Amino acid sequence: MKILCTNDDGYMAEGLRVLAEAARTLGEVNVVAPDREQSATSHSLTIHRPIRARRSADGVYVVDGTPTDCVIMAVNELLASTPDFCLSGVNHGSNMGEDVLYSGTVAAAMEATVIGVPSAAISYTGDEFETLDHWGPLLEGLLRQILGQDTFPPHTLLNVNLPAVAPEGVRGVRITSLGRRRYADAITRILDPRGREHFWIGGGISAWNGGREADFRAVQEGFISVTPLHLDLTSYELMEEIRGWNLAL
Numbered sequence: 001m002k003i004l005c006t007n008d009d010g011y012m013a014e015g016l017r018v019l020a021e022a023a024r025t026l027g028e029v030n031v032v033a034p035d036r037e038q039s040a041t042s043h044s045l046t047i048h049r050p051i052r053a054r055r056s057a058d059g060v061y062v063v064d065g066t067p068t069d070c071v072i073m074a075v076n077e078l079l080a081s082t083p084d085f086c087l088s089g090v091n092h093g094s095n096m097g098e099d100v101l102y103s104g105t106v107a108a109a110m111e112a113t114v115i116g117v118p119s120a121a122i123s124y125t126g127d128e129f130e131t132l133d134h135w136g137p138l139l140e141g142l143l144r145q146i147l148g149q150d151t152f153p154p155h156t157l158l159n160v161n162l163p164a165v166a167p168e169g170v171r172g173v174r175i176t177s178l179g180r181r182r183y184a185d186a187i188t189r190i191l192d193p194r195g196r197e198h199f200w201i202g203g204g205i206s207a208w209n210g211g212r213e214a215d216f217r218a219v220q221e222g223f224i225s226v227t228p229l230h231l232d233l234t235s236y237e238l239m240e241e242i243r244g245w246n247l248a249l
């Protein structure tokens with residue numbers, strides 16, 4: 001099995017190293033990753049400047065573009081053949097609820113799905129990234145099951161979040177839905193040393209809500225959250241109602 005690994009934290013991130021190492025026990029791995037931090041770049045594509053790719057001493061393709069660029073470059077140009085599976089992560093931080101709309105890690109997995117390559121995004125909801133190494137064996141076991149399925153549902157990706165506990169403390173795996181994040185103080189207004197104001201997005205403490213099956217509940221309770229996502233955002237149940245508006249020229 002040929003596995004493409006990528007991320008949005010950059011090619012030097014510990015999470016990517018741990019992911020690639022786990023994936024190597026399951027097949028032939030190629031790593032194609034951004035040359036720098038690309039978190040929260042979502043599904044952006046670099047089309048107004050050239051993109052460069054180089055190969056690091058340990059064989060990683062390093063791309064000066066977004067996670068989406070990396071997947072497109074990998075499949076269309078850099079790799080000898082189309083990968084059988086794409087793994088994105090392990091992201092340094094959670095990707096739950098609306099996070100999936102901003103995340104470059106999830107977008108890379110989505111891009112693979114668009115191209116027709118089955119994929120999963122994996123994120124660690126804790127902040128002790130230097131301990132991600134300990135997750136290797138657990139990750140390997142989980143990936144072995146996911147990649148070992150006879151058929152992977154088309155137009156679908158899995159969004160996996162690891163709880164902020166030690167791997168020995170994980171209680172199990174739950175299949176979940178996306179929760180909803182409520183940000184408090186989403187923008188901070190600060191003065192710079194010269195007294196001019198500027199703004200900082202994010203960083204506020206967020207609260208969550210959502211149903212019993214929501215992703216954040218699973219990780220809060222010490223479970224690995226696995227959310228199946230599809231890319232068709234159409235609200236089929238609303239089509240009839242909007243037709244009733246009789247929009248016309």
Ligand code: MN
Pocket residue numbers: 008009038039040091092093105
């Ligand atoms: Mn990230």
